[in-house]
Amino acid sequence: MGFVDFFYTFRGRLLLILALMLIATLGVQYYLNLLMQEENNLRLEAQTQALMAGIAMGFTGITSKDRLLDLIGEPNQSYLDQQSRERIRDIIIINNYWQITDSLSEEYLPNLAENDELINRDLSTATGLPPLMEEARLGDDLKHFPNRKSPENRFANDEAHAVPIETSQGRWYVMVLLKNDRNEAMARAAQPLVVTLAVLSVSALLTVVLVWRFTRPIADLSEAARRVAEGDLCVRVPDNQQNDEIGHLARRFNEMTAELEKS
DSSP states (O other): OOHHHHTTSHHHHHHHHHHHHHHHHHHHHHHHHHHHHHHHHHHHHHHHHHHHHHHHHHHHHHHOSSOHHHHHHSTTOOSOOHHHHHHEEEEEEEOTTSEEEEESSGGGSOEEOTTSOEEOEEGGGOOSOOOBSOGGGGGGGGGGOTTOOOTTTTTOSSEEEEEEEEETTEEEEEEEEEOOOHHHHHHHHHHHHHHHHHHHHHHHHHHHHHHHHHHHHHHHHHHHHHHHHTTOTTOOOOOTTOOSHHHHHHHHHHHHHHHHHHO
């Protein structure tokens, strides 16, 4: 049997289907991995740009007399572009007394006392802050942040980045809160699995069809053999002009019953 003839057999066709299934699965997985890597690189670049823009905005807020909200609200402001604004949830300025002096969120802004004196909010009382990233480089200052990583918030959405700034009044911090939907990230990670499952399902379906098509005559052979055993020598098995082992077996069976019928 030649190499080409082998692929006309049931074994050859089944092997070919399995090989194509493997190649298709690996090819699709490789392509999806490239797309995911490119998407992750773009997201990381956009996230980094948003973080740097937020930090620069915080630096400006420390030295400016205007509120961050006012700076961003300027018509021709160049601090944050549209993409960065969509990714930044908040920018919080923390003074050397661990008080919040400014924020994009009204929730953390200082309150105005009856004597028109601004009362800054203590950082320790701030709630709803996402978990803090890069905790190790904060050193002993980490204890002042209420959003330290913990088992309770490690799966929370969004993330916080705190950057120290040495000023004439002591060490201040700019904390940038970035949006980061973990459910969306999990959905993106599951996309290649869904496509791979679809490819495997199609390949498995083709394999089932192939096996069903080329093994269906076995049932016909079994029924024909039973009828021959009962004395019916006129029975014939349709070979459907198959060139594989099943087709050859059907033709040999028909030749045998024809010879038996003659005798």
